[in-house]
Amino acid sequence: MSQPSTTSTGKLRLTQVSRRIGAQLLLDQLSLEVEPGEILALLGPSGCGKSTTLRLIAGLDPLSGGAVWLGERNLTPLPPGERRVGMVFQSYALYPHLSVERNLSLGLELRGQNQASIQGELQRVLSLLELEGLRQRRPAELSGGQRQRVALARALLRQPDLFLLDEPMSNLDARLREDLRPELRQLLRSAGVPVIVVTHDQQEAMGLADRIAVLQEGRLQQLDTAEQLYSRPANRFVARFIGTPSINLFSRDGQEIGLRPEHLELARPDAPQAEGWRGLDGQISHQEWLGDRVVVHLTTPGGTTLRVLRPRPAPEGPWQVRWSSDAELHFDPRTGVRIH
Amino acid sequence: MRWRLWLLIAPALALLLALFIAPLLHYLWLSGHAQSVVTGLEPRPVGAQQWLRLLNDGRFWQDAGQTLRFAVCSVGLELILGLAMALLLHQPIRGRAAIRTITLLPWALPTTVMALGWRWIFNDPYGPINQVLQALGLQPVGFLANPALTWLALVWADTWKTTPFVALLLLAGLQTIPEDLYDAARLEGATRWQCLWRITLPLLVPYLLIALLFRLAQALGVFDLIQVLSGGGPAGSTESLALYAYLNAMRFLDFGYSATITLGSFVLLVLLGGIGAVLWRWRPLAGEWR
Amino acid sequence: MGRTVLLLWSLGPMLWQLYSSLRPTQALTGVGSGWTLDHYRQLLSAEPPFGHYLVNTALVGSSSTLLTLALAIPCAYGLSRLGQRPARQISLVVAAAAAFPAVLLFLALLEVARDWQLANNLLALSLPYAGLCLPLAVLLLRAAFREIPLELEEAALIDGLNLWQRLRWVLLPLIAPALASTALLVFIFCWNEYPIALTWLSRQELLTLAPAIARIAGSSVYTIPYGAFAAATVLGGAPMILLLLLFQRQIISGLTQGAIKG
Structure with a gap:
């Protein structure tokens, strides 16, 4: 797979990032770093703050404290459209009224990028993800796996400096999930940018990520490789959360x-x-x-x-x-x- | 982010306030002023004089009674006929979609157009009703010369126009009732009549109430129909409050008193609405109405 | 059986008007027979011709529809993205306004027309019309906006689309059915509105349909004018009937949604 945009974009750095709504603390002073080319999984039960973290990095929700850095750039004050992030949503959030092609190109077109360069990029990404035959289809005419690839393609097309994926596999059936995991891992790695994957599924986290951050109630419990999480859990919660059947x-x-x-x-x-x-x-x-x-x-x-x-x-x-x-x-x- | 959302809402909200609140405030001010031919059409403060006049104005109270009677009778009739119509349209009959559309046609007609049409239908002696009566060897009836018959003609015309709207609402309500409920009831040996009383009507209550409130508010403001069909006659026997307020402004050029009548009508309407609101809260079903 | 009664009840009066409009005056009063288009000719060659009123009404209807949508779309969008509590409170006020009998406003609007010299200005009529239609339009569109998943708009945000671009390319195409329903209902309202047109318009050639019909009804120009009356009701009603037949689905869904979601 060729990837011309493997220029180093710098590492992603979260410094004491918090998110508060009223009296409710959704995320408590989270700090972490992700190197370019590294895949980090945010793992935890629902409501642990993992999706919140992703939304804060994307700029979809405002921070209550801390900062988000990408290389030398402070992303904190930037609106989502200027952060150069590629995001794959849990529902894929494809525009239902647009063809696959237009789904990918809409953002670039409206930013005034010239048609020729858009078409070139489009061709590259479509062939990378084997979507050429589906250019004119609407999202409703695609299978779950195809939709996921279109969502990935849309994120890739923007040549993002940072990749964010929210439960990218949860809408696929179990078999397909296992089949696609190595492919997805390969693709994400080759982008050469920091990647964050949010998931509640430990299998998926272990299969996709280099390191895993386990979150609970808005706090980071442990950030380590899958092997370390399993054999040297930081606390009872991590020990219980990792491994099936769960620990005695x-x-x-x-x-x-x-x-x-x-x-x-x-x-x-x-x-x-x-x-x-x-x-x-x-x-x-x-x-x-x-x-x-x-x-x-x-x-x-x-x-x-x-x-x-x-x-x-x-x-x-x-x-x-x-x-x-x-x-x-x-x-x-x-x-x-x-x-x- | 937040303030930008408010910025989007503001223009529409401003127009609504200007259109619905400003007039009421203006009426309040104007009802304390005489502004008529006598004052040279200039407002002159008169205190509560016009409100006292309103309280002692037999025509106002007569019109209020007539308006209420018209609204209650036509809305009541519309609910009953609308329910029948909705039940009929809910049946799986052939050409149902087409029939639904045809049923809705009277609703789409302009009220003035329709009122003019009914004037011709009730015509003495050439309207179709009188033609039929004469063909049967009976005397033609002067519908629009007799207070009771004119009133009947108005209720009839209003019912004809707005029943389809009520029926459509109730039909939407019927479509939310799961078929399982009827199956379960039939398994227990319930008759169709029992199904209607025990299942359909209770579950339709929210929709009936929405139709009732919405229609009642509109019927209490009846104007177009009466102005064109009967002109409030014969002898003011079908005059509504809105028509009375209109005549005061446009014919008698008594703007101060017209404002007093309008605001008086509004107060009566709010009182009725208050009763409705109490009922709304009181119903244990309130949670399901949204 | 029920079907026949229903059709007869709905269509009978309309067919009678159509029938009357095609019969010579003498035939209507008992003597004479045959068919004629005289009543239509008479209406269309009157001064001003009846077609004038239809054009005026269509003009007011279109401009009011545009203005209503222009105000209602941002408002509905804003409400749908605002938190639960303020949005519900405002929506309640809007719903109350929807039930408000418009006839109470005519006196104030009469003064507005007089003081601001808006009388006999067809375009100015759009302002009160848009105001009266706003409650329904906002409720319908807010419900439609709320059905769009938030993630879709967030995807557009990440794509770098600004508010206008998100509306134009993503949100509005997705609520197109609700937009059509709203536009049709607003247009029908404007076509049928009477009291405000009555107070704002006085010059014969500027009248919209409803006051024109009322004026015909009140005039004694015709000796026994019922043939012409009937022709006027046919011409005035036909556009709405056509609209309903063409867009029945949008209109019906708009009506039911409006009453239920409100």
């Missing part, structure tokens, strides 16, 4: 212990226990098929429920759940911060 949490000796279901094993209570391993007796309450694997739910005599991930269902009978003490994550029960 229980108290022991005044500490909160976290254990991933995939790190647990089942053994008969009378089987010998290896050095450095721990165990808890349990009764199987039910088993859940995931297709390729099985989640076994057990209840301990103390009333704790544990989930164990296994390749096959477990037979009936008494079991002991066992794990290596290295796999344990320890959290401060009061603050939720990981201690060990």
Whole structure:
């Protein structure tokens, strides 16, 4: 894929960006940096502030504090149209009354860019995204995947200095999503500008992004690679949010212990226990098929429920759940911060 | 950003205020002044004199009664006929779209045009109604010479013109009622009549109320129809408040008193509207009306 | 059965007018027979010819429609983008104005026409007409604007379109059906309006349809003028009937939306 506009645009920098509506704090002093060519995912449950962040960067909502920088340019005072951002909306927001072609070119035309250069760019972007055959179609005549590509093409055509994507895959069915992910990742990377993807889906965040920022209630919880988020979560929230099936949490000796279901094993209570391993007796309450694997739910005599991930269902009978003490994550029960 | 939105709203809002609020303030001022041929058409302050005159003006109160009677009767009739018409138009009959359009035709006609037409239809002795009566060997009837019959002719003409509008509104309401409700009722053995009373009408209440309020306000201001069809006659028996105010200004050139009549009518209208507003709040359905 | 009654009730009076307008005067009063276009000829060759009134009315109707839209579009857009509470309050006031009987205004408008010398000025008539139509127009268009997803306008913002460009290229094309409904309803209102035209227009050649008809009704120029009356009602009503038949869908949706959303 050729991309003539890979000139370095500078990194995106958010410094203590806040958003407040009345007494409600939607985003609390968020600071982060994204390098050109890097893809950052904003991940969190709905209402965590991830879409708010995207809208602040795009200039669709005003900041209550802080600043947005792109390289040496302060974007904060600029209206959205002058920030040179390319944005893909969750609904794709294609103009329903215009053809694919006009959907892409409207903005440039109205800025008075000359027709010849628009047509050249249009041709390049349409062929890049394999949309040439659909030039004259209306959005209503396109499939979900085609609409997504048109939305991407519209953002690309402007040769943006910054790419923003709001849940770009959520309107596609699960199969298509998996198929398109590597393609999208490749395309975004090749643009050579900072990219931010908002998503509530950890699979998508891990599949697309180089680093992931986990947000909750308007605060940044952790910003790290997928691997680090999984193995070294900053706190209980991140530990619980990352990984499926989600982490087992229980108290022991005044500490909160976290254990991933995939790190647990089942053994008969009378089987010998290896050095450095721990165990808890349990009764199987039910088993859940995931297709390729099985989640076994057990209840301990103390009333704790544990989930164990296994390749096959477990037979009936008494079991002991066992794990290596290295796999344990320890959290401060009061603050939720990981201690060990 | 915010102030720019207000800037967009301002021109329209300014025109609305100028058109609806300024006249009322002006009437208030003018009702405290005599401005007629007697004063050489110059306003002269007279205090509450014209309001006292209004309170003791038999013609004003007679007209108020006549206007109210006209409005209540024609709007009531329009609601009943409009409901029947809407139910009929809701049936899946052949050529329904065309019939709906044809039904709406009377609404689109200018009131003055229609009033002139009705004057001819009620003509004595050459109008079609009298032709039929004569063909049956009966005496022709002077519809527009008899107060009661003239009143009837007015209600008839108004009903003819505005029932389609009411029907259209109620039809829109009917279309919001899910078919499932009727299926469920039929499973329980409800008759069509019970369906109408227990399902259709209660769910149509918001639409009936909108039609009622909107039509009542318009019917209480009736002017065009009466001026062209009966001229308020015979002997003032069909004169409406609006016509009385108009005559005071245009024929008697008594602007001060005309303003007093207009404002007096408005006060009566607001009183009626207040009753409507109380009903609006009182209905437990209020939340669904928006 | 119900269908027949309904059609007869709606069409009967109109067909009678059409029939009367084509019959010689003598035939209308009992003696004589045959058909004639005399009544139409008489109307169209009167001084001023009846066609004059139709042209005047169409002129007032068009200019009022344009003015109404010019004021209502920005207002409706502004209201649709304003927060919930102020928008609802203003809309309530607007809805109340929609139910206000316009006839109460004629005395004040009479003075406005006199003091500002707007009497007998057809274009000036657009001002009160636009004002009277604004409530309905604003309610209809606001409802239409609110149905456009906000993301669409934000996409246009990111595309760098200014307010005018967003309206012209994105929003207005999307509310075209509502614009058509609104324009038609405003035009029909202006075509039919009587009391204000009556007070603002006095010169015969400037009259719009409604006062012209009323003047014909009140005149004793014709001995038994009912043939001419009938012809006048046909000519005056025909444009509206045509409009309704052509644009039934837009008009019906506009009427129902207007009453329900208001």
